[in-house]
Each structure stands twice: as structure tokens, then as C-alpha cells.
Amino acid sequence: MELIVGGVLVGAGVTTFLGWVFQGVGPSPEASAVMEQARPVDVSKLNGLLFGGLSPKVVIYCGAKVRRESYAPLAQAVLKELDVADAGVLVVQSPFNVWAFKPATVAEVLEAYPSIT
16 A cells, blocks of 8 residues: 555656646746737747748747747847848747757758858
């Protein structure tokens, strides 16, 4: 009986841990507001969002567990700094919000968008 209870507790602990690991963080209310205003293009091939113009000049790789939408304020700030009419900012997310699952490689991003410098 003790072995069964121990197994159940371990299983519950592992399930809770995995739920925490794969749950993304964000977006904040500020980021959600920017998302509503900016309406980025979903780039599903790269698991990314494209803010601004269709010629991205900068790519931002999301940190572990941080959802790509959370980077909306940063993407908008970068666009303002670039101050180029057709410039875009690409925000790329790792699968399952975990870096270990490898986001789109730099080569894939540059192949899809050679305008990134």
C-alpha cells in the first residue's frame, strides 16, 4: 500500500512539474494591447510573428517559457528605432516554449528572410 501511495505522489509531482515546464509566460496586459494594435503576421513555418513591414531587418528569439506575444512591446520599440518604412521585426518562438526543442535555426530564418542583417 505504501508503495502505491508513493507511486501516486511521484506521478503527481512529475505531472505538476511537466505542466509548469511547458506552460508559457505572458503576454502581459501591455503586450496584449500592443498585439491588438499592431496585428502582426503569423509566420507558422518559423513559429514566429512578424511585426511591421514584410521585410524584417531584425529577428528576436524568445527566451525559455516566454510566449512570442510577450515580445510585442520590444518589437514595436525596435521598429521605432529602425525608422525604416518597410522594416519588420520577426519574433521566433521555440516549440512548446522550451529552448531545448530548438526554434527555427538561423539558417532557416535567413533563407526565408534574406533582408535580416
